[in-house]
Amino acid sequence: MSVLLLLVIVVSTNLVSLLVLGSATGSVRTPLMTAVQYISIAEFLSHLEATVMAIWIAGAFIKMYVFYYMLALGTAQWFNLSNYRPLVFPIAFLSVVLAIWQVPDTSAFSVYSQTINSAVGPVLFIVLPLFLLLIAFLRKNKKQEKQVEQQQ
Incomplete structure (x- = not known):
């Protein structure tokens, strides 16, 4: 929904x-x-530009917060850590350094948006999610097959 x-x-x-x-x-x-x-x-x-800008910034903040939480939690699970909190500061530091290094100013951002993002974007936003969906379907089918075998 x-x-x-x-x-x-x-x-x-x-x-x-x-x-x-x-x-x-x-x-x-x-x-x-x-x-x-x-x-x-x-x-x-x-x-009403200020209202739209406030909504836009709030949405961007929420999106960054959710992605940051997912990154910290996923990294903790990847390294088999019981808690994600020790990774919060190092991931934040790396995120800021990489963001400044990758896009130092608005002209670099324009170049990035027009060249690199147009090539990498479809892979990240179409191919990768479809690949992950395929993996999820395969895992689900494998679990269902194991349950059927155990019931027999």
């Missing part, structure tokens, strides 16, 4: 940006923020 809700939100925000900005959508760095600038309801409800 949450995936469907997220799909509706993403499609609606992209559709609003496209309908408001038209063909200029592709040339704007943040189309949703540009589209929100045009909102004016009853002359007193305008300049």
